[in-house]
Amino acid sequence: MAARLTALPGIRAVALGGSRARGTHRPDSDWDLGLYYRxxxxxxxxxxxxxxxxxxxxxxAVPGGWGPWVDGGAWLRVDGVPVDWILRDLDRVEAVWADCREGRFEVGVQPGHPLGFWSPAYPGEVALGRMIADPQKELTALQGEVRNYPEPLRTALTDAAWEAEFSVAAARKSAPGGDRLHVSLCLSRAFGILAQSLHAHHRTWCLNEKGAAAAAAALPDTPERYTERIDEALRGLDEEAVELAAELVRDVRSACGG
Incomplete structure (x- = not known):
């Protein structure tokens, strides 16, 4: 399939992504194919x-059909197996990589990403993917670059943990009034940022929210009972939960040297 895809106009490479590329898949996991085009x-x-x-x-779905960051593609079933085609604009991926090398990143609104799409996911996908078809070796060359995590990006993402503290402060104002929706959004945002900061601190790519807390918990020096404390805070969504979240933010910032 990948060979036939790269024979089509515009498709320059196909890479296996997601849990199957990382070896963390279940038997029923999708096959995610990144279709890199120019x-x-x-x-x-x-x-x-x-x-x-x-x-x-x-x-x-045409480019942009699934939103500004996920781009487009198709959800297929091939011989009963779910296979996702995910379009990626190779020029844009390279531009984002250039920004990352300078310590710049964006967090964009994107359907399917409740905590936003963090632009470093683009080079992260390349770094963690498995090349299937790359006739011109363009994506393979890029993969060789992105496997070296940029120090400016590491600094920027670990420093971003200040926003987690800010989000908890916002939740602190809403908790006494019982505004559980706002508290849950603020705490979820804070915990998503902490996952990004912890991954960056260890020069590890974090691609999205799914599984991010568990992956962060497995990193060296992550505060004890990391996921358990997140679960407790999100179950409570009250003043006590907010203070539990505030303590976790402080512990993570300390672990990241901030």
Whole structure:
């Protein structure tokens, strides 16, 4: 499938991503294929191939069809197995990588990412992916670069933990009034930021919110009972929970040298 994809106009490389690339998948996990393109991919040709491999009509979302960061692609079932095609603009990925090397990143609003899409996920996907088809070796060359975590990005993401403290302070104002929605959003945001900071501190790519807390807990020097304390705070969503979250933020910032 990857070989046929790279034969289509615009598709420069195909990489296996997600849990299957990292070896953390379950038997029922999807197969995530990153389709790296330049220019405008031929959506009609992609749709025709998707329909052929699926054995039934398929729909391919055009670039931007799934939002500003996830881009587009298709959700397919091939021989009963879920296979996701995920479009990635290689020029944009390279531009984000250039920003990361300078310590710059964005957090964009994106459906499916309740804590926002953190732009370093683009180079992170390349770093953790497995090349399947890369005729021009463009993505392979980029992978060689992104496996060296940039020190300016490490500093920027660990410093971003200040916002976790700010979010907990906002929750502290809402907890006495019983505004559980606002408290839950503030604490969830804080915990998502902590996961990014802990990963960056150890020069490890954090791609999204799914599994981020457990992955952060497995890193060296992460505060004790990290995930348990997160769970307790999110179950409580009261003044006591906010103070528990504040303590965890302080412990993480201390672990990251901040």
């Amino acid at each position: 220019g405008a991919p031929d959506v009609a040709a992609l749709t025709a191939l998707a329909s052929e491999v699926q054995g039934s009509p398929a729909e391919v």
